[in-house]
Amino acid sequence: MTVDGKPATRGFSPIGTADAEPGSEVASLRVVPARHPWRWVASGVTVVLLAMALHALVTNPAWEWHVVSQYLFYETILRAVGVTLQLTALGILIGFALGTVLALMRLSPSPLLQAFAWGYVWLFRSVPLILQLLFWFNLALLYDRISLGIPFGPSFWEFRTQDLVGPLTAAALGLALHQAAYCAEIVRAGFLSVDQGQLEAAAALGIPRRRQIRRILLPQAMRTIIPTAGNEIIGLVKGTSVVYIMAIPELFYQVQVIYARNGRVIALLLVAAIWYLLLTTVLSIAQFYVERYYARGAVRMLPPTPWQRVRAAAAQLDAERRRRRSDRQRLDAELTGKEAP
């Protein structure tokens, strides 16, 4: 807080002592930071463009804002948002659980496990998600029954595929298995980013293997994993919209159903857009705090939260005001002091 223009002027001393008189004069001058006129121009233009865009958005009746507000919290829409969230959660949870297993397989010394993990990632990354979803949706056509038992031997339980894998399960399964391929690579990148010496130190201390991974490896890998994982989660929130082809009542599908009935296409698309925006905003904020949590120990000073930043700025303004006031008072006192004798 003490670092700003004014105190620095007091410390400033001119080079060379020959002309001490004019030097001491320079030392008392006020420091003015360089001006950036083009930065102001660019900022001004941006503000005007933004205002124009907002104006166009608000004044054009084609957006039908009253319809938007009417449907934004419509019960069917809210339920559809619920389904979207459910699909996202299932996709991410199962995706990351399976992805972590795949990453560990890929890093295991066994060539068979390595090859399997590589093959999985290859297959599920290569086939378009929409195709994968349709395969799961039509699983019953491929395998009429699913049974549990000894491999290639007798079976103890048998289910009709249609009963076991309904459309919602098929969608969650499809999203999760596809997601797992990406998650595997993200987790693997995280593991690779941790210094080999960390596991060696853990091994030298006799820390059990599972705990080495959970307590030493994962928390450090998280620093690398979280930003990419955030991308994936946000991607999946929107990605769930592809399951509309399976007629699952998630947000995008439901919006289409409604506008097919009432013809308010743009307004309802806007409703969906607003909800997606809202969900990703919440996730982005959550990501910020999760990242901060895993940064402990890794950076010397944690970056301030937005709230801390606001408070710091307020405190600085306050300090500046107080300093100015005391400067003024001192100046007044000096002037009156000079005049007095």
Add this chain to the structure above:
Amino acid sequence: MTTTAMVEIKGIHKSFGPVDVLRGVDLRVRAGEVVVILGPSGSGKSTLLRSINHLERLNRGYVRIDGELIGYRRSGGRLRELKEREVLRQRTHIGFVFQNFNLFPHLTALENVVEAPVAAQRKPRREATEKALLLLERVGLSDKANAYPRRLSGGQQQRVAIARALALEPKVVLFDEPTSALDPELVGEVLDVMRDLALRGTTMIVVTHEIGFAREVADTVVFVDDGLIVEQGPPAQVLDHPRHERTKAFLAKVL
């Protein structure tokens, strides 16, 4: 001829692919003895140290600590490698201090020291914490207990690493060039801690280039070159009157 050794190394061979790093090393270390291993880089001294706690697998030979075979068990005419869990249990008797400290950066100094006793020895956390605070005090860092490693200097980090190794109450502590990654002015504080350990009767095997430390603290100096022990003996003998040409040549370079 003497009582049983705390550390007994017998005929160990180790190769990385075609490169023979250790070519038959024998070494006995008594309880409470301080052994300093000297040698040019690439001589195999680090590998020797890492073999002692089975961070490296051996091709031949064995290591015993307090009579227990490390990393293997004898079954008939063979040495069978132990399960990982068994090796991890054995390592709790062997402290290891790394050149690059390898502190866990996401844990505070205190948490670093508490981790192994809780995780590997299943000590109650309270008890482990009390012990850890005493150890941090002993290495002169009681005021840094809650600091993360990145906020500590190299010398402080290495002292925490020493406290972490001691927390398991090991039978022997291995030091792999503990001061090589430090700024010159920080070397002294780490050596002071090690000197203190030696005075307290800790069995230590130290790979280092600090000849002064070897002269002052070591009971035995071992000179390793090309995967073999060239000569060993009290510091006064090996450092001041080396018998072997290779020892002389090495000392001439580092002294």
